[in-house]
Amino acid sequence: LDSVAMEAAQARLDSLTKPPGSLGKLETVAKQAAGITGEAMPDLSRKAVVVMAGDHGVCEEGVSAFPPEVTPQMVLNFLNGGAAVNVLARQAGADVVCVDVGVNAKLEHPKLVSRKIRYGTANIAREAAMSRAEATAAVRVGYEIVSEMVAKGTRVFATGEMGIGNTTPSAAILIALGGLSPEQAVGRGTGIDDARLRHKRGVIERALQANEVDQDDALDVLAKLGGLEIAGLVGVILGAAAHRALVVIDGFISSAAALVASRMAPLSVSYMIASHMSLEQGHHGMLEAIGLSPMIHMDMRLGEGTGAVLSFHFLDAASNIMREMATFESAGVTQG
Template structure:
């Protein structure tokens, strides 16, 4: 597979549309900048779509589900079978992201990209590469070709959703052990320390937490991923779920769709996409501040600010439906607020009122 084709046709934000959006935003009946991040979001959306007025009509959270061979090392607090169990629960709508998605009127697109079980369900998108990655404490997680295949799956899924009329997507994941892969990627890509990158995941004991850090140290020593080659880092120490999400971010930029980052794991995928093509970050909106260690490092690398701070660390894509609501609100400001002229407000009188002179 040609790697260059994965990042072709990715163009920067439409500066002309953003300038038009800013001009309208600055002329709405309010002090300039008084709606803060809502204004910036709306202007950024115009840069993504090329349209002054945007309507978010169909929303979906893409959940990439896969197992990780490193679970053999005892780095997770839950048994590996939970990946398959939760995948089914996503489809049933009984998980955290399921409830929040239903509440915010968005769909879940649940993808089997490498679960260690066979799940037969009409609503499951079966793109299984194989039954889980190899144990990264013993060698490479996957081949380079498998990583590229997983990325292509994510890109193609975004294309399909775009054709089905979706205009806002979010990223979620499920895979017991994937915080180990994510922390390994973060260290490999940034050179940060194990202490900075490694958290307790779903809730490890002190003993298991120390073991996890030792395993990650071993993972990096054995695989020696090249910091200057994001695909190598991904295929050596990553997961199929992460690789699929890398494709979602690349696809969002290619097909000009806003994409919302959830927590630590989906942020790691965003970082890889950014390292492959730094224009991709202009299409990303981080949903919330995850309290998982390492998350703030990733956001600092991306230079992006989260929308919400709710002390969340669930993953699954659970932050995305909440952020969708805020993004929708930003479009309403642009679409439905009046300008001074439309509202028959004399700007000079308004300024006087605002300054307390009337």
């Protein structure tokens, strides 16, 4: 991060008519944005959420409350503007970019970014989700999309995803990389009952036995435990960091991608902003493992990027505070 720009941002923040630091994370984010972009008051208006979609072979074990055909159905919903993330992105003035990186269906739509690596992952309860080459290719998809968007002016990204069953690979990654127990890491996803939750934990334990992952090799963990949309988001995060853009991390699945990215490139964490604390029970431990602290506590558990897009408002707020607030001097207010 650019320490000169951060010092300039801090000096500006301390000149404004408020006790030093009293706007909390609005100030932290303003300073972080300066460090990332190298500008004391960067223009953060060009924002986008990248929604990566992929399917999961492990769904055949019955780990989700929804059937797998919902993945392509929801992709079409994103493309037609009817999903929650579309509504919130419109409100935030952000673009929605929907990417098929691994949906288990043929999908065609003029707005779809078709970068399918394979038709869903293999069942991790029995074998590796994908090959190391496929994982690398999926990461590259995210990286390249962000590179193109940065070239066209986008400076703030949110991570979004769709993939029925994807809390299962996310929890498996959390156990492998974050060292949590299955009891801590595995939650109810879109809403399964107690019996199905016990079953899901068993499936994840089988996945960790079937796949001998090297926990010091995050790409190995990613390839063996999946999924393709998580790999795509790892690329989004690494691409944002490489191009000095901000990347706002959504909920549990996005944070699994952030955890992988943080192990592949520890400096990438400085480019991340945690948006919300999901109701999914492993999310708290996941964010702690990355070293992030979320801004929104609304018991959301939808994914898609909804929490990340909601917190775009705070980035705009930080930007407006920097530009529009009076200083102690200009307003004639006594400093404490």
